[in-house]
Amino acid sequence: MSVKVKICGLTSVEDAKNVSEAGAEFAGMVVFFPKSKRNISLEKAAEIMAALSDNVKTCAVTVSPSKEQVRQINDAGFDYIQIHGRIDDDAYSAAELPIIKAFNVTDIAELDRYKSSEKVCGYVFDAAEYGSGKSFDWSLLDSIKRDGRMFILAGGLSPENVSEAVRRVHPDCVDVSSGVENDSGSGKNRQKIFSFVENARSV
Numbered sequence: 001m002s003v004k005v006k007i008c009g010l011t012s013v014e015d016a017k018n019v020s021e022a023g024a025e026f027a028g029m030v031v032f033f034p035k036s037k038r039n040i041s042l043e044k045a046a047e048i049m050a051a052l053s054d055n056v057k058t059c060a061v062t063v064s065p066s067k068e069q070v071r072q073i074n075d076a077g078f079d080y081i082q083i084h085g086r087i088d089d090d091a092y093s094a095a096e097l098p099i100i101k102a103f104n105v106t107d108i109a110e111l112d113r114y115k116s117s118e119k120v121c122g123y124v125f126d127a128a129e130y131g132s133g134k135s136f137d138w139s140l141l142d143s144i145k146r147d148g149r150m151f152i153l154a155g156g157l158s159p160e161n162v163s164e165a166v167r168r169v170h171p172d173c174v175d176v177s178s179g180v181e182n183d184s185g186s187g188k189n190r191q192k193i194f195s196f197v198e199n200a201r202s203v
């Protein structure tokens with residue numbers, strides 16, 4: 001089966017159209033994290049989701065969300081919640097969507113904490129600084145035992161290196177943000193999104 005593709009950090013309706021037309025399976029939107037240049041409001045996320053094809057599943061991408069933020073995300077129309085950083089007990093209990101737990105390369109050792117969690121349906125393995133366009137040593141993932149949950153590779157992927165990443169790591173899904181942005185760093189680039197999807201699937 002070919003690798004799935006997740007395009008992260010959508011900020012506009014135009015991004016939604018490009019991601020849908022390119023045939024990606026997942027779209028991520030950063031919410032409740034104003035430090036990110038890709039942070040958007042839940043209202044904006046609703047507008048973007050309305051413009052996505054029904055085939056594209058959506059993720060609210062968050063960092064150590066509070067219980068109240070998780071509750072708002074539950075009701076905002078996403079399919080998944082992707083959590084970077086901590087998941088407090090209160091936030092975990094409040095989560096009604098399947099959780100994709102993101103691990104920075106520095107905290108992969110924490111993976112065991114989530115292995116028996118019923119709500120966690122997948123893992124994202126990312127660089128030390130998320131959304132930075134930086135890659136990491138993929139051999140750090142070699143010892144991770146696959147447990148049937150979605151295994152998502154992120155961090156510094158691009159149309160140029162995604163085929164090699166798929167061949168080397170065999171992820172279920174590849175996840176990209178910076179690598180499909182315009183050279184100016186603002187907004188996603190249609191041609192790069194299409195090339196990323198095509199190159200990921202070429203393996």
Ligand SMILES: O=C(O)c1ccccc1NCC(=O)[C@H](O)[C@H](O)COP(=O)(O)O
Pocket residue numbers: 008009028030033036037038039061062063084124126127130131132133134154155156157175176177178179
């Ligand atoms: O993108 C952000 O600014 C961001 C903010 C807060 C939490 C997560 C964030 N990004 C996560 C991702 O977009 C992905 O994991 C991503 O695919 C990896 O980013 P990149 O290296 O830029 O491709």
